[in-house]
Amino acid sequence: MKTQQLKISLLSPAFLGDASQSGVWRTPPIKALLREWWRISAAPSFNYGHKTMREAEGLLFGNAWLDDKFCKSQVRIALEHWHAGKPGWETNDPKVTHPEVKFPVGSQLYLGYGPLIFQQGSAKLKNNAALQAGETNNLDLAYPDAEQAVIQQTLNLIDWFGTIGGRSRNAWGSLSIGQKGLTSDHPHLSTVQRDLKACLTLDWPHAIGKDIKGALVWESHKSFADWQEAMKFLAQTKIGFRTQLGFSTGKGSPQVEARHIVAYPVTNHDVRAWGGQARLANQLRFKLFRDTAGQLRARIYHTPHNCPLPSGMSEGQELAVWQQIHIWLDQQGNLQRLGAAQ
Numbered sequence: 370m371k372t373q374q375l376k377i378s379l380l381s382p383a384f385l386g387d388a389s390q391s392g393v394w395r396t397p398p399i400k401a402l403l404r405e406w407w408r409i410s411a412a413p414s415f416n417y418g419h420k421t422m423r424e425a426e427g428l429l430f431g432n433a434w435l436d437d438k439f440c441k442s443q444v445r446i447a448l449e450h451w452h453a454g455k456p457g458w459e460t461n462d463p464k465v466t467h468p469e470v471k472f473p474v475g476s477q478l479y480l481g482y483g484p485l486i487f488q489q490g491s492a493k494l495k496n497n498a499a500l501q502a503g504e505t506n507n508l509d510l511a512y513p514d515a516e517q518a519v520i521q522q523t524l525n526l527i528d529w530f531g532t533i534g535g536r537s538r539n540a541w542g543s544l545s546i547g548q549k550g551l552t553s554d555h556p557h558l559s560t561v562q563r564d565l566k567a568c569l570t571l572d573w574p575h576a577i578g579k580d581i582k583g584a585l586v587w588e589s590h591k592s593f594a595d596w597q598e599a600m601k602f603l604a605q606t607k608i609g610f611r612t613q614l615g616f617s618t619g620k621g622s623p624q625v626e627a628r629h630i631v632a633y634p635v636t637n638h639d640v641r642a643w644g645g646q647a648r649l650a651n652q653l654r655f656k657l658f659r660d661t662a663g664q665l666r667a668r669i670y671h672t673p674h675n676c677p678l679p680s681g682m683s684e685g686q687e688l689a690v691w692q693q694i695h696i697w698l699d700q701q702g703n704l705q706r707l708g709a710a711q
Contacts, residue, residue, distance in 0.1 A: 370499070371517050375508045375546045379648045380665065381596040381656040383486035383500040383542035384535035384593035385454070387473065391497035392454030395585065396446050396504055398533045403444065405521055406526040408674075409561050410519050412575040417563075431703055443516075446601060454498035458485065459671035462492045465599040466493055467608050469539070477597070480539040480655075485691055500542075502596045508546070524548055529558070530577075530656055540603055540655035540667070543596075551668075553583060553708025567697075568673035574652070578673040580695065586698035586707040587698050592664030596657060599667050603655045606669065606701070610653070610694050627690045644647075647674050 376596045404426065415422040424542040427435050431442030463644045478485050478492040484499070493633050504561035528548035532533045534541060551558065557644075562584055563576035578585040593599040622629075629640055632651040641644065656668040673691060698704055 371514050371520075372509070372511045375510060377506045378545045378547075379500055379502050379504045380543040380545060381502050381535075381541055383454075383533055383544075384481070385434065385533060386496065386535070386583065389497070390495075390498075394448055394451050394500065396448055399446055399508060400430070400442075400444070402527055402531055402533055403446070403523060405519065406523045407519065408573075409551070409575060409577070410522040410526060410557075413560055414519075417571060417575055421572075428514075444520075445509075445511040447509045449509075452504075452506075452530055454500040454504075455492075456498040457493045458492060458499070463597060463598060465601060465604045465608060468612050476601040479604045480600055480607070481536045481541055484535040484541070504634050522560075525555075525557045526561065527660070530654070530668070532654075532656055538651060538654045539607075540600065540657050543657035545659060551658075551707070556602055558584065565671075565691065566671050567638045568693075569675045574672040574674045578671045580692075582699070582706060583709070584707050585673070585695060587669045587701075588631040588707060589637070589705045590703050590705055591627050591669040592660065592662075592666050594665075596665065599657050599665055602703070603667050603669075605674075605703070606667075606698075606704070607653075607655075608707060609701070610697050614690070614693070614695055618645060625686075629692045631685050631694070652676075652691075670706070671695070 381478065384396055385392055385398055387395060408422065408426065411422060411425065415425070424435060428438060429443055430441060431440060433439050462477045464473035465476045465479065475492050478487055485493055486495045498586060525545060525548045528546045529551040531544055533538060533544060558577065561577050562579040565578045565580050565585065568576055568578050593602065595622050599603055611628060611631060614631070614636055616626055617630060618626065618638070620637060620639055622703045624639060624642055628635060630649065633643065633647055634645065635650040652673055653669060653671050655669070658668055660666050660668060677686065700707060
């Protein structure tokens with residue numbers, strides 16, 4: 370067995386809940402994170418075939434469903450401590466302007482609604498506690514020697530893109546595990562990239578998307594003094610790429626529009642045929658990271674996949690929407706494509 374110890378450092382608060390929905394360090398979210406990025410690491414070697422890959426995942430991480438092959442996990446993890454998070458939410462919530470909202474909105478509330486709620490004029494924790502930025506823990510990891518290459522790639526991807534807990538797509542629970550920094554030509558990134566159009570043929574996130582300009586990864590030009598300012602920047606960016614799509618209809622729309630495909634439901638802009646049950650998760654994900662100078666910066670990346678679309682939108686329209694968003698991100702002076710010239 371190969372063993373190693375990793376230091377986990379949180380760069381933004383994490384909403385990790387135990388049975389009582391109170392923030393606490395736990396191993397299940399860590400194992401889920403390992404499996405998530407193992408799938409992306411392993412997918413090319415299985416030619417993106419989910420059935421054979423799912424069997425391999427079950428044999429490595431444990432399963433109770435493979436006939437005559439059920440087994441316990443060969444990947445073992447342990448945290449140094451299971452400390453509870455800090456109760457309350459005592460942080461400034463910088464406001465951002467939303468062109469479709471009458472008053473400025475709190476950036477943390479905008480990106481963290483659910484674990485965070487609006488109460489007495491500010492953002493508050495819905496439940497008891499959250500893990501705070503700056504908290505650390507040591508993770509002991511053991512796995513079969515034969516899996517060393519794919520596990521190392523998985524660890525790199527987690528360090529570059531990984532987040533844990535509630536609203537983690539919006540950069541909550543951004544973590545660092547001390548791996549080598551991300552570069553556009555790193556082989557562990559190159560092997561998990563796939564053309565945008567090809568990505569949209571599968572209905573599960575299996576690659577970092579790419580187009581003729583390179584990987585669909587953007588980073589902030591500037592660094593931030595703290596996570597609050599970084600989250601404000603990401604909130605402004607998310608508002609920007611969503612609202613630039615616009616709407617020509619309102620509630621109970623008889624047709625699907627571009628912004629519906631980015632994420633659904635959309636407040637005050639539902640699609641009549643989809644009703645209140647349709648769900649599309651935003652495929653553009655956010656992450657906070659520290660650059661080579663130790664400065665806090667923001668990263669945006671796209672793991673494209675063809676969400677099972679409710680009736681009313683074709684796959685060609687889905688591709689066009691994402692291409693429009695990529696163009697918008699490329700045009701922002703405060704963002705830079707990974708690997709692009711300064």
